Structures are given as C-alpha cells and as structure tokens.
Amino acid sequence: xxxxxxxxxxxxxxxxxxxxxxxxxxxxxxxxxxxxxxxxxxxxxxxxxxxxxxxxxxxxxxxxxxxxxxxxxxxxxxxxxxxxxxxxxxxxxxxxxxxxxxxxxxxxxxxxxxxxxxxxxxxxxxxxxxxxxxxxxxxxxxxxxxxxxxxxxxxxxxxxxxxxxxxxxxxxxxxxxxxxxxxxxxxxxxxxxxxxxxxxxxxxxxxxxxxxxxxxxxxxxxxxxxx
Amino acid sequence: xxxxxxxxxxxxxxxxxxxxxxxxxxxxxxxxxxxxxxxxxxxxxxxxxxxxxxxxxxxxxxxxxxxxxxxxxxxxxxxxxxxxxxxxxxxxxxxxxxxxxxxxxxxxxxxxxxxxxxxxxxxxxxxxxxxxxxxxxxxxxxxxxxxxxxxxxxxxxxxxxxxxxxxxxxxxxxxxxxxxxxxxxxxx
Numbered sequence: 001x002x003x004x005x006x007x008x009x010x011x012x013x014x015x016x017x018x019x020x021x022x023x024x025x026x027x028x029x030x031x032x033x034x035x036x037x038x039x040x041x042x043x044x045x046x047x048x049x050x051x052x053x054x055x056x057x058x059x060x061x062x063x064x065x066x067x068x069x070x071x072x073x074x075x076x077x078x079x080x081x082x083x084x085x086x087x088x089x090x091x092x093x094x095x096x097x098x099x100x101x102x103x104x105x106x107x108x109x110x111x112x113x114x115x116x117x118x119x120x121x122x123x124x125x126x127x128x129x130x131x132x133x134x135x136x137x138x139x140x141x142x143x144x145x146x147x148x149x150x151x152x153x154x155x156x157x158x159x160x161x162x163x164x165x166x167x168x169x170x171x172x173x174x175x176x177x178x179x180x181x182x183x184x185x186x187x188x189x190x191x192x193x194x195x196x197x198x199x200x201x202x203x204x205x206x207x208x209x210x211x212x213x214x215x216x217x218x219x220x221x222x223x224x225x226x227x
Numbered sequence: 228x229x230x231x232x233x234x235x236x237x238x239x240x241x242x243x244x245x246x247x248x249x250x251x252x253x254x255x256x257x258x259x260x261x262x263x264x265x266x267x268x269x270x271x272x273x274x275x276x277x278x279x280x281x282x283x284x285x286x287x288x289x290x291x292x293x294x295x296x297x298x299x300x301x302x303x304x305x306x307x308x309x310x311x312x313x314x315x316x317x318x319x320x321x322x323x324x325x326x327x328x329x330x331x332x333x334x335x336x337x338x339x340x341x342x343x344x345x346x347x348x349x350x351x352x353x354x355x356x357x358x359x360x361x362x363x364x365x366x367x368x369x370x371x372x373x374x375x376x377x378x379x380x381x382x383x384x385x386x387x388x389x390x391x392x393x394x395x396x397x398x399x400x401x402x403x404x405x406x407x408x409x410x411x412x413x414x415x
Contacts, residue, residue: 009337040292044334047295051338054299054377 001121002030002094003128004037004114009048015111016088020059022049023086024113025079025101026066027093034128037092037114039066045092045113070097076104083108118150136210136217142198144189149206151182157203159183249303249369251278252388253362254293254324256286257398258316259352260308266355274362277369279385284398285309286347287320293391294331294345300387301378304369306346308361314351321349341372 006012016022024046032038046064053060065082067075070093076083083089083101088109091098095116102110120128133150139157140147149155153163153171160183163170167184190196208214255261261282267274283289286309297305307328309321325347332342346365350357 040290043292044295047292047299048334048338051295051299051340051377054379055339 001033001119002096002116003034003118003120004031004092004094004116006036006041006045006092006114007112009052012045012049012090012111012113013052015113016049016090018058019087019109020061021085021087022046022060022062022090023082023088024049024062024064024090025070025083025092026064027070027091027097028066029069029071031093031097031114032066034120034122035126037094039064042066042092045090067093067097071100073100073104076101080105133211135206135208136214137207139203139206142201142203143186144193144195144198146182146186146189148182148186151180151185153179155206156183157206159186243370244373247370247374249277249366249374250301250384251304251306251366251369252297252302252384253278253280254286254289254305254307254388255280255282256309256316256321257282257284259310259314259354260348260350260358262352263308263350263354263358266353267358268355270355272355272359274359275366277366278362281385281388281392282397283392283395285315285317285320286324287315287317288392288395289324289327291327291331291334293388294328295334296391297384297388298331298335298340298344298375299377300382300384301375302344302384302388303372303375303378304344304346304365305384305388306348306361306365308348308350308358311349311351321347340376343368343372344375 024042026032026037026039026042028038032040035041042064046062049060049062053062063082063086065079067079069075070091083105086108088111089101089105090111090113091101092113093101094114095112098110098112102108118128118130119132119134120130123129130150132147133155135149139149148157148159152159153169154161160181164181164184167181167188169179169181171179173179187196187199190198253260255264261280264280286307289307294305294307307324309324310316312321315321328345328347331345335342335344348361348365350361
C-alpha cells in the first residue's frame, strides 16, 4: 500500500496561511491504514489547527471530513459540498488523492498535509517497510521474490556490491538502523529454492524509461473501457 | 516498589495566582481509579474539587482526540488514571493509554502548549490515598502552569470530552446488550 507521514505542524500552518475556512480532508484507504491521514488523523489535525488559531487569536473555522478514497472521482463527489465551502482544503491523502482532489475542484486551493513516502507493507503493527518502486518492469521472478530496485540501496541489478557485510548494507536508515543487504537475502533464498544459478546471470542495465524517468505514465485497458 | 508519581511533585517555585481554579478532566478506569475515588470518599480524604471525572470501562478506550478535545475546549489539565501496570482488567489497556497520553504530549509541544498538562497515572482500586494524592499533586502542577491558553468562556471541557467519547457501555451497565449480542450469535 501507499504510505505517508504527516507534515510538521509549522509547515501545515504556513500552507494554510491566513485562510479563514479550512477543511481537513482525510482519506480512509492507504493513509488510514498507515495511521497518517484517515478520518481519525484528520480530526486530530483539525483540533490542533483550532487550538493554534485560538492561541494566536485568529478567527478560523476548521472542519474535517474523509473520503473513502480520494483518488477516485466518485468518492470525491461524496465530500464535494464541504470542499466547495472551504477557502483551503488540507488533504491528508497520498499524492494521488491530493492531486485528484485538486483537479476535480480546480481552482480550489488544495494543500498537502502529508508527505507521501513509499509503497510499503506493515512488517509488524505500526512499522512499514518499502517493498516496491513501481519501476514498470518487475524482476523479482529472478530475484527470489525480493526487489533489488528498492531493497538494495544502490538499486543494483547485479549485486551484491563491496558494501555488503554479514548480510547488512553499508548504508543505514536515517535513524542509523541497519538495513539488510537485499542481495544477501536474494542469495539465501535462491539457495533455499535450489536456484543459485540465477545469481550468476548477468543482467543488462535496467530500462528506466518504464519507470518515472520515461515521463508521466499512462495505463489504458481498452477491453474495460465503457462502451 | 515503584515510587508513586505523587511523590515526584515539583516543589512550588512559580508564582501561583491564588484566584486561579483550574478545570481538570480525569479519565478514570471503572476497575481501579474510579473505585479508588470511591474509597477516597469513604475514607473522607480531602482532595481538590477542581477535578471532573469521566468513567470509562478501561483507560484503553482513550484515544488521542479525546484528550485533545478536552484541551481544545479549555481544560487546564487532563489526566488518565488506570490500573497498575500489569494489572489491567483488559490486560494492556493502561499501557495503550500511556502511549496515547505520551503522543498527546508531543502534539501539545508542537503547538507550544506545556506537555505537562496531560498525564497518565496508575493506581489500584485499594489506593484511595494515592487517588487523593494524585488529584492534589496534579492540581498543584496545573496551578503553577497557569490557565490553558485556549480557555474560552461558556465552553465546557467536561462536556466536550464526553461528546468526543460518544456512548461508552460500562461493564456494570452492559448486561442487557451483551445478552442481545449472544442471542444474535455475534459474541466472541
């Protein structure tokens, strides 16, 4: 799923500026599951903004709402009335939801209240790990179901590199925690699968034009288009 | 035995406005703090009248927004009083409550409001004295901090906190609804 983290309050206040009617719009799909931008989080942010306004002596009206999914037109219809009434909408959805909302209600001022950060999975409750880079050309069939694009710090297609020690990467997370070497994991699992020979395949440079380097991507399913 | 929080009360160093009577919201667990309050009453212990109690089946019911709503409505202080750690009737409710209280502290800090305005306390139902001590210590702490900067006339923090909580079925009041649930075959 898509994960996001709420922006610091100072940054959000700057985005709101001197607008008088603020709507905090949560999204009850991915960002709700990663506890960053669902209805509960929207309610909390709205309360924080009201407290800030009261402290600063500003007369600001702050409401909250949530769409089941901000990334689909139909669900946006359900919160249209509240959006129309607001001077500024603080969307807590992922970048996709925020843009859908901004496009549907243009030129309404729509601001992001979260930073969308990755396509990840909950490793355990309240811990998410990046698992996919949406590169457009999946290779994990050859890499034992482990993505070298996002799980190798260098996105190497032919790893490991010299920075792999005892199964750990020489790079650490921003919190200085160890990262597993993706290619060490790939080797171990290939061995368990009896497919070690795949480790010795020389993979050519990846075609990044199928990823975001090739410009905005578009997907059309002709057979599913309405007649 | 762990040192009770009340013993850590900060010596009054700030100038306290003698006319300031803080409004304090207490989220109290049915199984411990609420019973401890009863005991404090039976023991005729004195404690400040500044606290307004809200009874919950467990402090695990408390969410961030409940504490925040009380502050938003002008509560000068809010605390949760749950069972002793390791003795929660629902096993971990009081541990969750502590996490939620700690999170609200970080939110308050972000908003420039003293995080000490929210707190988590633990006590058993037999600790009437501790209940009175905590109420006294926390009230003194809030008196030293002064009024909540977002205090407004005519807004009741107690009502706001109750409204945020919505309907809460208490363990001693929920028998009929539990029976109905069993009949419908939805009981766990």
